[in-house]
Amino acid sequence: MAKKELSVSAIKNGTVIDHIPATHLFKVISILGLDKSENQITFGTNLKSQLQGRKAIIKVAKKYFADDEINKISLVAPHAKLNIIKDYNVVEKKSVEVPENLVGIAKCFNPKCITNNEEMTTRFALVEREPLALKCQYCEKITDEKHLEII
Amino acid sequence: MKNKSLVSITDFSKEEILRIVELASEFEANPNQKLLDGKVVSSLFFEPSTRTRLSFETAINRLGGGIIGFTDSSSSSTTKGESLKDTIKMVSNYSDLIVMRHPLEGSARYASEQSDVPVINAGDGANQHPTQTLLDLYSIYKTQGTLDNLNIFLVGDLKYGRTVHSLLMAMSMFNPTFNFISPDSLKMPDEYKLFLDSKGIKYYEHLEFTDIIEAADVLYMTRVQKERFSDHIEYEKVKNVYVLRNAMLDNTKENLRILHPLPRVNEIHTDVDENPKAYYFQQAENGVYARMAIMASILGLK
Numbered sequence: 318m319a320k321k322e323l324s325v326s327a328i329k330n331g332t333v334i335d336h337i338p339a340t341h342l343f344k345v346i347s348i349l350g351l352d353k354s355e356n357q358i359t360f361g362t363n364l365k366s367q368l369q370g371r372k373a374i375i376k377v378a379k380k381y382f383a384d385d386e387i388n389k390i391s392l393v394a395p396h397a398k399l400n401i402i403k404d405y406n407v408v409e410k411k412s413v414e415v416p417e418n419l420v421g422i423a424k425c426f427n428p429k430c431i432t433n434n435e436e437m438t439t440r441f442a443l444v445e446r447e448p449l450a451l452k453c454q455y456c457e458k459i460t461d462e463k464h465l466e467i468i
Numbered sequence: 469m470k471n472k473s474l475v476s477i478t479d480f481s482k483e484e485i486l487r488i489v490e491l492a493s494e495f496e497a498n499p500n501q502k503l504l505d506g507k508v509v510s511s512l513f514f515e516p517s518t519r520t521r522l523s524f525e526t527a528i529n530r531l532g533g534g535i536i537g538f539t540d541s542s543s544s545s546t547t548k549g550e551s552l553k554d555t556i557k558m559v560s561n562y563s564d565l566i567v568m569r570h571p572l573e574g575s576a577r578y579a580s581e582q583s584d585v586p587v588i589n590a591g592d593g594a595n596q597h598p599t600q601t602l603l604d605l606y607s608i609y610k611t612q613g614t615l616d617n618l619n620i621f622l623v624g625d626l627k628y629g630r631t632v633h634s635l636l637m638a639m640s641m642f643n644p645t646f647n648f649i650s651p652d653s654l655k656m657p658d659e660y661k662l663f664l665d666s667k668g669i670k671y672y673e674h675l676e677f678t679d680i681i682e683a684a685d686v687l688y689m690t691r692v693q694k695e696r697f698s699d700h701i702e703y704e705k706v707k708n709v710y711v712l713r714n715a716m717l718d719n720t721k722e723n724l725r726i727l728h729p730l731p732r733v734n735e736i737h738t739d740v741d742e743n744p745k746a747y748y749f750q751q752a753e754n755g756v757y758a759r760m761a762i763m764a765s766i767l768g769l770k
Contacts, residue, residue: 431552431573431577431578432578435552456573456592
């Protein structure tokens with residue numbers, strides 16, 4: 318068997334977030350606050366993927382995410398896969414899922430909504446996963462996938 | 469209910485709604501109760517709404533409270549670029565209760581999060597206007613003697629009319645039957661019909677405004693607004709179709725009452741005004757008692 322060459326070097330312990338759309342790598346970094354993290358982080362982008370064309374991958378050493386923490390990236394990286402690494406081995410695989418409440422991630426499509434006119438944090442409740450429907454907790458209007466914008 | 473903001477009608481439970489209705493009738497019987505003596509209420513109207521503002525200010529005066537505030541945003545610091553948050557933070561230091569009208573949707577929810585005192589939403593854009601709904605409920609209760617098992621006809625603009633949407637949500641707690649009469653372009657949105665389906669409430673849709681109203685207990689009329697139509701020919705066609713005339717009321721039920729949030733244009737002919745079934749002017753008066761009840765219960769004074 319040919320030895321698989323890794324574009325991003327392996328980590329001993331931590332989390333690998335794979336199958337991030339290449340265009341959204343920095344969104345994911347910012348949503349997870351990795352730009353402010355003290356952990357050792359390696360990432361690669363514009364990697365070939367059978368699934369998506371060009372993907373990005375992030376490896377965060379010595380960090381395990383809580384579900385509600387990692388689920389925040391589901392809007393920008395709906396097909397992201399998590400590999401939980403312990404002692405160089407994958408001990409668990411996880412997918413992400415849109416959470417019940419989204420705080421400060423999405424933008425309300427309604428131009429007359431207070432969230433688009435005042436400096437403030439947006440809040441949505443999940444109404445439907447498929448097709449995606451988010452209800453703004455302020456103007457009470459539904460933002461769907463077609464109108465979804467990430468802040 | 470004490471210290472609870474009223475942003476959306478769904479913030480109040482069935483029991484709380486019934487409590488407001490009972491209190492409103494107490495205030496109607498005895499309107500001059502100085503329960504707000506020594507209290508200050510902020511009346512913040514970021515856009516003008518004479519009817520709603522006068523109704524609130526009458527209610528505050530009858531309760532003996534003091535009023536501070538402004539009647540449109542040009543006389544507030546909003547014109548200097550102050551954020552809503554800052555205005556609310558400041559005003560909540562001065563007063564015991566905030567009544568707010570604002571053109572942006574969701575502004576009332578945000579204000580209630582920023583304020584240390586309760587906020588009553590007096591209309592946030594096209595979103596919610598819960599005190600209108602409570603006065604509608606009080607009017608229905610007062611004229612029908614109950615809120616339960618009524619046949620309610622909603623007529624006119626059922627697509628954009630926030631009053632009919634809130635009324636539908638609130639009345640759904642009382643096992644009603646709904647009849648919707650509107651042009652095809654202004655039909656009740658699917659989300660409300662799905663909501664009724666989920667609660668097992670019966671509703672019927674009609675395009676024609678005919679003798680079907682003979683089954684009605686409540687006929688709730690709304691204005692078909694010209695600006696809702698992209699096609700002016702379409703507007704001209706429908707504007708005279710959904711007009712209530714006195715002759716149409718001949719075979720209607722004795723207990724039928726006609727409600728309208730006002731202002732009306734031509735959708736209720738003036739020949740209806742003298743009919744004892746016309747109730748829209750008393751309905752507006754009921755707004756004062758309903759608002760007295762809302763403020764007194766939010767401040768824990770009743």
